[in-house]
Amino acid sequence: MMTALDLPGNASSVHNEGRAARSAVDRARRQVATLVGAEPTHVTFTSGATEAANHVLTPNFRMGKSPLAVSRLYVSAVEHPAVREGGRFAADQVSEVAVTPAGIIDLGALEAMLQAHDRSQGLPMVAVMLVNNETGILQPVADAARITHAHGGLMICDVTQAVGRMPVDIAALDADFLFFSSHKIGGPKGVGALVSRGEVLMPAPLIRGGGQEKGHRSGTENFYSVVGFGAAAEFAATAITERNEAIAALRDHLEREMRLAAADVVIHGADVARAPNTSFFTLPGLKAETGQIAFDIEGVSLSAGSACSSGKVGESYVLTAMGQDPKTGALRISLGPETTGDDIARVIAAFARIAGRRKLADTAA
Amino acid sequence: MMTALDLPGNASSVHNEGRAARSAVDRARRQVATLVGAEPTHVTFTSGATEAANHVLTPNFRMGKSPLAVSRLYVSAVEHPAVREGGRFAADQVSEVAVTPAGIIDLGALEAMLQAHDRSQGLPMVAVMLVNNETGILQPVADAARITHAHGGLMICDVTQAVGRMPVDIAALDADFLFFSSHKIGGPKGVGALVSRGEVLMPAPLIRGGGQEKGHRSGTENFYSVVGFGAAAEFAATAITERNEAIAALRDHLEREMRLAAADVVIHGADVARAPNTSFFTLPGLKAETGQIAFDIEGVSLSAGSACSSGKVGESYVLTAMGQDPKTGALRISLGPETTGDDIARVIAAFARIAGRRKLADTAA
Numbered sequence: 184m185m186t187a188l189d190l191p192g193n194a195s196s197v198h199n200e201g202r203a204a205r206s207a208v209d210r211a212r213r214q215v216a217t218l219v220g221a222e223p224t225h226v227t228f229t230s231g232a233t234e235a236a237n238h239v240l241t242p243n244f245r246m247g248k249s250p251l252a253v254s255r256l257y258v259s260a261v262e263h264p265a266v267r268e269g270g271r272f273a274a275d276q277v278s279e280v281a282v283t284p285a286g287i288i289d290l291g292a293l294e295a296m297l298q299a300h301d302r303s304q305g306l307p308m309v310a311v312m313l314v315n316n317e318t319g320i321l322q323p324v325a326d327a328a329r330i331t332h333a334h335g336g337l338m339i340c341d342v343t344q345a346v347g348r349m350p351v352d353i354a355a356l357d358a359d360f361l362f363f364s365s366h367k368i369g370g371p372k373g374v375g376a377l378v379s380r381g382e383v384l385m386p387a388p389l390i391r392g393g394g395q396e397k398g399h400r401s402g403t404e405n406f407y408s409v410v411g412f413g414a415a416a417e418f419a420a421t422a423i424t425e426r427n428e429a430i431a432a433l434r435d436h437l438e439r440e441m442r443l444a445a446a447d448v449v450i451h452g453a454d455v456a457r458a459p460n461t462s463f464f465t466l467p468g469l470k471a472e473t474g475q476i477a478f479d480i481e482g483v484s485l486s487a488g489s490a491c492s493s494g495k496v497g498e499s500y501v502l503t504a505m506g507q508d509p510k511t512g513a514l515r516i517s518l519g520p521e522t523t524g525d526d527i528a529r530v531i532a533a534f535a536r537i538a539g540r541r542k543l544a545d546t547a548a
Numbered sequence: 549m550m551t552a553l554d555l556p557g558n559a560s561s562v563h564n565e566g567r568a569a570r571s572a573v574d575r576a577r578r579q580v581a582t583l584v585g586a587e588p589t590h591v592t593f594t595s596g597a598t599e600a601a602n603h604v605l606t607p608n609f610r611m612g613k614s615p616l617a618v619s620r621l622y623v624s625a626v627e628h629p630a631v632r633e634g635g636r637f638a639a640d641q642v643s644e645v646a647v648t649p650a651g652i653i654d655l656g657a658l659e660a661m662l663q664a665h666d667r668s669q670g671l672p673m674v675a676v677m678l679v680n681n682e683t684g685i686l687q688p689v690a691d692a693a694r695i696t697h698a699h700g701g702l703m704i705c706d707v708t709q710a711v712g713r714m715p716v717d718i719a720a721l722d723a724d725f726l727f728f729s730s731h732k733i734g735g736p737k738g739v740g741a742l743v744s745r746g747e748v749l750m751p752a753p754l755i756r757g758g759g760q761e762k763g764h765r766s767g768t769e770n771f772y773s774v775v776g777f778g779a780a781a782e783f784a785a786t787a788i789t790e791r792n793e794a795i796a797a798l799r800d801h802l803e804r805e806m807r808l809a810a811a812d813v814v815i816h817g818a819d820v821a822r823a824p825n826t827s828f829f830t831l832p833g834l835k836a837e838t839g840q841i842a843f844d845i846e847g848v849s850l851s852a853g854s855a856c857s858s859g860k861v862g863e864s865y866v867l868t869a870m871g872q873d874p875k876t877g878a879l880r881i882s883l884g885p886e887t888t889g890d891d892i893a894r895v896i897a898a899f900a901r902i903a904g905r906r907k908l909a910d911t912a913a
Contacts, residue, residue: 201849230595230738233757233767265757265766366768373595373738373770389754392598392630401630402598403731405738408773484566 204406211413218368218416219342219361220352221378227399228409231375232343233265234389235362238377238400239339240270242305243387251384253337254305257296259288259312259322260504266310266341267500271389280309285455286320286505293327297334307336313351313361314344317501317515319461320452321345328357337384343367343375347419348427348458353380360386365408369520370415374408430518431459433527437516438462440531445538451502451513462516469541471499471512477540478514481533486515569771576778580741583733583781584707584726585717592742592764593774597708598630599754600727600742603765604704605635607670608752616749618702619670622661624653624677624687625869631675631706632865636754645674650820651685651870658692662699672701678716678726679709682866682880684826685817686710693722702749708732708740712784713792713823718745725751730773734885735780739773795883796824798892802881803827805896810903816867816878827881834906836864836877842905843879846898851880 209223216223229235244251256272260279269277278296281289288311300307309331311322328338340358342351347368353361364375377399379385385399392401441448441464449465466474471487478485487499499513516530574588581588594600609616621637625644634642643661646654653676665672674696676687693703705723707716712733718726729740742764744750750764757766806813806829814830831839836852843850852864864878881895 230599230755230770231767234595234599234755236757237755237766263757264759268756268766270756364768371770371772372768373773390595390599390602391633391635392601392628394629401602401633402596403729403737405595405736405773407736408738408770 204404207410208404208406211409211416214413214416214420215376216378218346218351218420219363219378220354221380225379225382227377227379227396228404228412229362229375229377229400230373230405231366232263232341232362232364233375235364235375235377236263236265236341237270238389239360239362239386240266240272240308240310241386241389242272242276244337245385245387247383252305253308254302255300256308256310257293257336258310261286261288261315261317261320261501262310262312263316263341263343266312266339280311282504284506286315286318286452286501287455288322288327290323290326290330294330297330297336300334300336302335307331307334308339309336310339310341312341312344313356314342314348314458315452315501316344317499317513318452318463319344319458321456321458324356324358332357344458344461346416347423348430348460350423353378359384365412365415368415368419370412371408374405374412376412426520427459430520430522433522433524434459434462434516434518437518437527437531438464441534444531444535448538451505460518462518463513464516465513466538466541469512469537471514474512474514474537477537478533481529481536483530483533486517487512569769572775573769573771576774576781579778579781579785581743583711583716583785584728584743585719586743586745590744590747592744592761593769593777594727594740594742594765595738595770596731596740597628597706597727597729598740600729600740601628601630601706602635603742603754604725604727604751605631605637605673605675606751606754607637607641609671609702609749610752611749617670618673619667620665621673621675622658623675626651626653626680626682626685626866627675627677628681628706628708631677631704645676647869649871651680651683651817651866652820653687653692655688655691655695659695662695662701665699665701667700672696672699673704674701675704675706677706677709678721679707679713679823680817680866681709682864682878683817683828684709684823686821686823689721689723697722709823709826711781712788713795713825715788718743724749730777730780733780733784735777736773739770739777741777791885792824795885795887798887798889799824799827799881799883802883802892802896803829806899809896809900813903816870825883827883828878829881830878831903831906834877834902836879839877839879839902842902843898846901848895848898851882852877 212223212226216226240256242253244253256269256277257280258266260282280293283289297307311324311327313324314321324340331338337359340356340361342361343363345351346363359380362377366372388399390401395401395404438450445466447467451463475485475487502513577588577591581591605621607618609618621634621642622645623631625647645658648654662672676689676692678689679686689705696703702724705721705726707726708728710716711728724745727742731737753764755766760766760769803815810831812832816828840850840852867878
């Protein structure tokens, strides 16, 4: 990005400066495509995963030049709000697919819903995330895609929490579209990508104007951020197994110590496949808000649920979807490639102190 | 921005890191608001002017919690494509208002169109830019707003090319909404703002999800870019008259020398009020594409029309709207606060050489 800051050009201008900028954007497009096993020409840069979700979740598709209608969106009950809100679908065109108590989409329920779908009104669209943003739990996307395609539907996969944490391949997932944001892989905020399997079947543009991104997404390219996104994508694709095994080892050590410090701690998703970087837990008797402040005082920044709406500590819709009491407070610890053993030791010490105080308060009450 | 790069937080998280980021975003919001005489709470950050245009140009408004329908969009014939495309209006809901041969919106035509508007279907919306992106010509926005409001309509003003080049005040323009992008005032690409006069009457969100920007624009805030945008806005609001008088003096000198070097040069908008930074000219017998390449070889980067769609050198719709032959090739020289007398001397020399060669070619042919 620092190198890019010295390139003054507009990537859509034809002059010399513009050409240098365009070549940097092309490189970023290849880097982003490589991260998810896609063709560079199938990458549309957006302002982030949320815009990409609003772009692709639409009843209005085109197959080449012909309009193609999508009449209903089926979303797993644990999708990110950017997907659960349904993008450009009307509220009554969106159906939720239940998850099991383990937090995994109920594929039988999906199959039944698609069987009942009336294709005379338009195709079904199914959105299932690869890794849940609160729990880190993996979803069986390829299985959901098989069912979706058997019913002539489109498969959309939010891989925001998965890229950089496990190999992601659009063909292996059998998804028609996937999307993610740059800042979750260490790139700058404010940029992301919608990646398509092909280029014939495409959603109607969300943002129209100057015709950038082959007309799929207008607006002057977010040049510096796109370059940073590309570099982050290249890093995220490198030594992915080794890096994530190290992160998983730290996370597993953390969770063992948490159980030793508080035998009653509930670690959500501990028994199913999870991304290596997430630990989402409930300490009985500790509210999420209280816990978050307590950790903040200890110098540890944790999230309560997802950090999407302004400073709000809400109930976890993911735990609710998993059949738990909506009042259950849960906190999320996120690890990254820069997390050290010392960081984890500090979190363990803070956790032990907070869990200990909670017991004292319980006894005193 | 460099300082902001050291702040790790997500502006919507409640922990310490998040608070530091939020305070930096709040500061940027004040800086951007100040530039256009608005309230900080009336600034919605977007990914740029194009997204802001697509956000506000919609039939679906809300007055508080009640829906409010807008049934037709009237745009001047010289608006940027991001506006002329009509955002979320259907193509048959958009009408173009003609401009005079001088390139200024025909207010009589606007008045007649609004008189004929059927308000039983919804309100009219009028979009007139303050400064044209190709010619730099100023539009009578406050007059258009008076006519629009007399017919109960909403006034939208694209001030992308005006901010930093002249004082801009949302109340003086009498606009209900205005929008602009950061990179036109020296800030980073990929960020912009939709600014409203109040906060009761608002467009339905374009991008839904986590509920950032008070629910008006979801997606993780483009933190570093927002901070850079704020700094650029503060600079753009400073010493605006002095800075732009200096730029206008350079531009006027350039145009005098261009006329001396080629008596037949046509400088578009030279006889009406223009932004100080733009010179849009036609050299008879020189095609825009050829001219752009010739200047590029001389080390001068010029635009042919606007630089919005990928490397495309199209016909100028602005000159067409002004009643000129669509084949007229025109080139745009843009000056900025960093343009020096030496730069201008270099452009004049290149211009003289190119104009001279053109004459030789004409004679030879």
